[in-house]
Amino acid sequence: MESLIYLIPVALLLGGMGLAAFLWALKSGQYDDMEGNANRILFDDDDKPLPPNEELK
Amino acid sequence: MSQVCLHCGDPVPFQSDGGEGFCCKGCAGAYGLVNGLGLTTYYERRTLNPDVKSLRPDLDAAIIDYRSHILSEDGVNTLYLMVEGIHCAACVWLIETALGRRSGVSQARVNMSTRRLVLKWTDNDIDANQLVSVINDLGYRLVPYDPSLINSENEKVEKQLLRAMAVAGFAAGNVMLFSISIWAGGDDMNTATRDLMHWLSALVGLPAVAYAGRPFFRSALSAISAKRLNMDVPISLAVLLAAGMSLFQVMQGAEHAYFDSSISLLFFLLIGRYLDRRARGRARGAAEQLLGLNCVSVTILNEDGSKSLVPPGQIKEDMIVLCAAGERITVDGIIIDGLSDIDSSLISGESLPSSVTIEDQVFAGTTNLSAPIRIRVSATGEATLLAEIVRLMEEAEAGRAKYVAIADRVARYYAPVVHLMALVTFVYWISFGGAIWNEALLNAISVLIITCPCALALAVPVVQVIASGRLMRQGILVKTGTALERFASVRNIVFDKTGTLTLGRAELINQKDISKDQLELAASLAGASKHPLSRALCRLVPHVGVKKGVKEIPGCGLESEGIRLGSRSWCGLEKAPTHGGPELWLSVKDSEPVCFEFADQIRNDAKETIEKLKVLGYQIHLLSGDRLEPVQKVAENLHIENWKAACSPMDKCKELESLDHTLMVGDGLNDAPALASAEVSLSPSTAIDVSQNTADAIFQGDKLKPVLEILGVAKKCEQLVKQNFVLAFVYNGFTIPLAVAGYVTPLFAAVAMSTSSLVVIANALRLSRGKI
Numbered sequence A: 001m002e003s004l005i006y007l008i009p010v011a012l013l014l015g016g017m018g019l020a021a022f023l024w025a026l027k028s029g030q031y032d033d034m035e036g037n038a039n040r041i042l043f044d045d046d047d048k049p050l051p052p053n054e055e056l057k
Numbered sequence B: 001m002s003q004v005c006l007h008c009g010d011p012v013p014f015q016s017d018g019g020e021g022f023c024c025k026g027c028a029g030a031y032g033l034v035n036g037l038g039l040t041t042y043y044e045r046r047t048l049n050p051d052v053k054s055l056r057p058d059l060d061a062a063i064i065d066y067r068s069h070i071l072s073e074d075g076v077n078t079l080y081l082m083v084e085g086i087h088c089a090a091c092v093w094l095i096e097t098a099l100g101r102r103s104g105v106s107q108a109r110v111n112m113s114t115r116r117l118v119l120k121w122t123d124n125d126i127d128a129n130q131l132v133s134v135i136n137d138l139g140y141r142l143v144p145y146d147p148s149l150i151n152s153e154n155e156k157v158e159k160q161l162l163r164a165m166a167v168a169g170f171a172a173g174n175v176m177l178f179s180i181s182i183w184a185g186g187d188d189m190n191t192a193t194r195d196l197m198h199w200l201s202a203l204v205g206l207p208a209v210a211y212a213g214r215p216f217f218r219s220a221l222s223a224i225s226a227k228r229l230n231m232d233v234p235i236s237l238a239v240l241l242a243a244g245m246s247l248f249q250v251m252q253g254a255e256h257a258y259f260d261s262s263i264s265l266l267f268f269l270l271i272g273r274y275l276d277r278r279a280r281g282r283a284r285g286a287a288e289q290l291l292g293l294n295c296v297s298v299t300i301l302n303e304d305g306s307k308s309l310v311p312p313g314q315i316k317e318d319m320i321v322l323c324a325a326g327e328r329i330t331v332d333g334i335i336i337d338g339l340s341d342i343d344s345s346l347i348s349g350e351s352l353p354s355s356v357t358i359e360d361q362v363f364a365g366t367t368n369l370s371a372p373i374r375i376r377v378s379a380t381g382e383a384t385l386l387a388e389i390v391r392l393m394e395e396a397e398a399g400r401a402k403y404v405a406i407a408d409r410v411a412r413y414y415a416p417v418v419h420l421m422a423l424v425t426f427v428y429w430i431s432f433g434g435a436i437w438n439e440a441l442l443n444a445i446s447v448l449i450i451t452c453p454c455a456l457a458l459a460v461p462v463v464q465v466i467a468s469g470r471l472m473r474q475g476i477l478v479k480t481g482t483a484l485e486r487f488a489s490v491r492n493i494v495f496d497k498t499g500t501l502t503l504g505r506a507e508l509i510n511q512k513d514i515s516k517d518q519l520e521l522a523a524s525l526a527g528a529s530k531h532p533l534s535r536a537l538c539r540l541v542p543h544v545g546v547k548k549g550v551k552e553i554p555g556c557g558l559e560s561e562g563i564r565l566g567s568r569s570w571c572g573l574e575k576a577p578t579h580g581g582p583e584l585w586l587s588v589k590d591s592e593p594v595c596f597e598f599a600d601q602i603r604n605d606a607k608e609t610i611e612k613l614k615v616l617g618y619q620i621h622l623l624s625g626d627r628l629e630p631v632q633k634v635a636e637n638l639h640i641e642n643w644k645a646a647c648s649p650m651d652k653c654k655e656l657e658s659l660d661h662t663l664m665v666g667d668g669l670n671d672a673p674a675l676a677s678a679e680v681s682l683s684p685s686t687a688i689d690v691s692q693n694t695a696d697a698i699f700q701g702d703k704l705k706p707v708l709e710i711l712g713v714a715k716k717c718e719q720l721v722k723q724n725f726v727l728a729f730v731y732n733g734f735t736i737p738l739a740v741a742g743y744v745t746p747l748f749a750a751v752a753m754s755t756s757s758l759v760v761i762a763n764a765l766r767l768s769r770g771k772i
Helices: A003-027 A034-040 B025-036 B041-045 B089-100 B128-137 B152-188 B191-212 B214-225 B232-252 B259-292 B385-399 B406-431 B437-451 B454-473 B483-488 B497-501 B516-526 B532-540 B606-615 B628-638 B649-657 B669-677 B689-694 B705-740 B746-768
Strands: B071-073 B076-084 B105-111 B116-121 B141-144 B298-301 B307-310 B320-323 B332-337 B340-343 B354-356 B373-379 B476-478 B492-495 B502-508 B551-553 B557-560 B563-566 B583-587 B594-602 B619-623 B642-644 B662-665 B680-684 B697-699
Touching: A003 B152, A003 B191, A034 B089, B025 B089, B025 B128, B041 B089, B076 B128, B089 B105, B089 B128, B116 B128, B128 B141, B152 B191, B152 B214, B152 B259, B152 B746, B191 B214, B191 B232, B191 B259, B214 B232, B214 B259, B232 B259, B232 B406, B232 B437, B259 B454, B259 B746, B385 B649, B385 B669, B385 B689, B406 B437, B406 B454, B406 B705, B437 B705, B437 B746, B454 B476, B454 B483, B454 B705, B454 B746, B476 B705, B483 B680, B483 B705, B492 B497, B492 B649, B497 B502, B497 B628, B502 B532, B516 B532, B516 B557, B516 B563, B516 B583, B516 B594, B532 B583, B532 B594, B594 B628, B606 B619, B606 B628, B606 B705, B619 B628, B619 B649, B628 B642, B649 B669, B662 B669, B662 B705, B669 B680, B669 B689, B680 B689, B680 B705, B697 B705, B705 B746
Parallel strands: B492 B619, B492 B662, B619 B642, B662 B680, B680 B697
Antiparallel strands: B071 B076, B076 B116, B076 B141, B105 B116, B298 B307, B298 B320, B320 B373, B332 B373, B340 B354, B476 B697, B502 B594, B551 B557, B557 B563, B563 B583, B583 B594
16 A cells, blocks of 8 residues: 555656646647648658749849 | 649640640749749649639739738738638648748748638838738638637637646546545545545545636526526536535545546536537638638729729728729729629629619629729718618517527526425435435435436537538538527528529520530630620630630620620620520621520529428528519429519518528528528528628538538437437436435446436437438
């Protein structure tokens, strides 16, 4: 039974961390666009900016 | 002809002005632009969605002055835009990259769920119109919106519910952890450990109940202060009493505590509530999107002869407004220059355009068809015909009795019964059971916990969430919460004619009398014009390119190399027989002139839909503002016996009052008051904005079948809600006697409550699949 002294706080702490992480994610807008984020991970990062193009300025 | 445009994916016409591989100049330009940006991978990644606006750049779309919509703060300029034409994630990527590459742009982010773009830049030298034009040139349409007006309230509530749900979920999990160890420990667990577990449960459970229960407590309080009872009253009471009593029990060192029941109850209910809110919010957001895309600025002519764009709100009397062909007129006024045809079907239901000239009056909400006109504004804002109709509509709305949702109706009877039963239990145990008062109270409260309408409170929202999700996939947006319940009780269906039973646009009706060559010749001229009749011709033979050197003569027609396509008088055929509708004549030297007859066609599944509705036992009515003959024709065609023509908006309202349980389906401004006074209302997405705002639901597309679909889903929905109520009552019928007798332990309460909720949810899920 002594193990409870460690295990209960650990359980609560871990759960609490999960909750805190979720609330933070919600607050920072990560739940605003679920559809977009699901697709964004599929974008390749190879679209580096081109050298400045005079025509577009 | 099987070739499709490299940019927009539409078929490429035979003689395209866009050159090899493109359907038009705009697409060729857009392709060049994408190429120039080095973003051609876009074409490999995208998937075109046929339901979304084609990516063909509309070269003569109304111009919007974006500069007046910039919000500046701390040197950062921000533009909030709604984007039309997003097909898939590649579109998002293309828009973001095309904008993000511009130097000075600090943020260009598209929200794919809401189709909104936030654009931020710091460099004040950047011209907003020029910046945004890149995206317009790619074929998307951008419309500014005011972020403070749209949806913010809804989003706030949604986030609040999500936070409450997270807290409740966390607490429910942890409290359940302690509870399970108590149940598993059973008699072997010593009292000290059990009390520790109870205290820990209280430590986690009580603050969580206080936080996560707020949405329910608030609603319950407002109901009580209005001397009503809703479902949230018994919920709040049960949750608070369970938590309060458990605390008292724990302080006494008693065997049972109900923290787990109380918090997991909240968790389940919050899931239902959040889903409900989100489904409704998405439908409303989509409807707002449709509305927002209609708002454009008005071009006015300044005294010095220059043109400028102003938002409709800034128009004043005596200003001169320019209205291009094909544009919606946004003001009431007198024409001072120009000769054109006006389509007033949205105002009066009149299907034939009327020709207007100098000194004629035009009204806001009508569409200018054939040639540009100049209008001197005679009335603005409150004084317009539009405002008059809105007033009529508000009166109708105020007259409509407030509908009480089925859940609240049930709660009205349920709550007193439950509270009474708890009281009876308490009195019984005190007087006959020989119990001391806290034991009697314990039993009374366990009655409240066990009857707490977990399943009842989920019975309606879960069904509605699934129903509106199903409808949304079919392009039907349900805007109001109780709409589905009201749809289920409909007995009379009243249709408007123009734009509702019909498509609201002209189509060629005598194609069989015209040879293919003549049609193609006419279309090759018509391609140069924006007149709706010309457009209708071009739609029939999309592969025909535009002839070179076509001249458009306003009010008359089109001419090229001696070939004329236009009005009868212009072609010199005054004496020819007429079919009574809009027409175009094609006159070619040395040959017989050909008449192209047009009419506003009935939606192609209207007949079938009306027949099915009749079979289902609905009374069908037709009320139109149009003249007798066209209305009669449509009524006969569709076998509608109850019809009335030439109805004013007032007449329609009166007619509706004489019917009960009516569904009004209409699109025009003249329908808006009727839409408001009917028990429930439906509009096509082509409807004027006022009507869309008023309607309980909006359907998209060229078919009338959604009427059938929504009525079917509503019926099914009602059936499932009733089944769910029965399930919940049966469950209560079994458990209440146990609770009264004092046999309900926390374990029993937890199991009983979760299973009843799951059964109700599983039953509701049956709606998402299968035929109606």
